[in-house]
Amino acid sequence: MKKLSLLLGLVLAGAVVLAGCGGKSGGDAGGNGGEVVDLGTIELKDYEFVPNNLDLKAGVTYKVTLKNTGTQVHDFTIEGTNISKVVQPGATETLEFKLDKPGTINVVCAQPGHKDLGMHFTTEVK
Numbered sequence: 001m002k003k004l005s006l007l008l009g010l011v012l013a014g015a016v017v018l019a020g021c022g023g024k025s026g027g028d029a030g031g032n033g034g035e036v037v038d039l040g041t042i043e044l045k046d047y048e049f050v051p052n053n054l055d056l057k058a059g060v061t062y063k064v065t066l067k068n069t070g071t072q073v074h075d076f077t078i079e080g081t082n083i084s085k086v087v088q089p090g091a092t093e094t095l096e097f098k099l100d101k102p103g104t105i106n107v108v109c110a111q112p113g114h115k116d117l118g119m120h121f122t123t124e125v126k
């Protein structure tokens with residue numbers, strides 16, 4: 001009888017440890033969601049983005065610095081979203097954004113004609 005209750009105690013202790021692990025990993029994921037990941041600087045030139053790819057994950061908040069080194073007004077716009085930032089020639093702006101779903105996104109300059117001049121790229125959201 002004593003042996004059985006000891007065994008039961010061990011099983012219960014194991015269950016508590018497992019539950020504790022599950023709770024901890026959930027908490028960590030929430031912590032990552034709260035922080036902002038800095039993507040560095042993207043240069044907006046006449047008429048291209050440099051660099052023209054990004055390493056993105058859904059659900060993460062990113063910050064990007066947009067530097068317009070061209071002679072025209074440019075913008076950084078993610079098609080199909082309301083994520084967009086206009087940058088005047090010679091100016092630098094920062095933009096924070098978060099994408100909810102994985103998939104392929106199109107980043108474009110929405111100024112008239114600029115996309116057709118090559119100012120766009122596609123990138124993967126994991």
Ligand SMILES: [Cu+2]
Pocket residue numbers: 047072073074075109110111114119
């Ligand atoms: Cu442009």
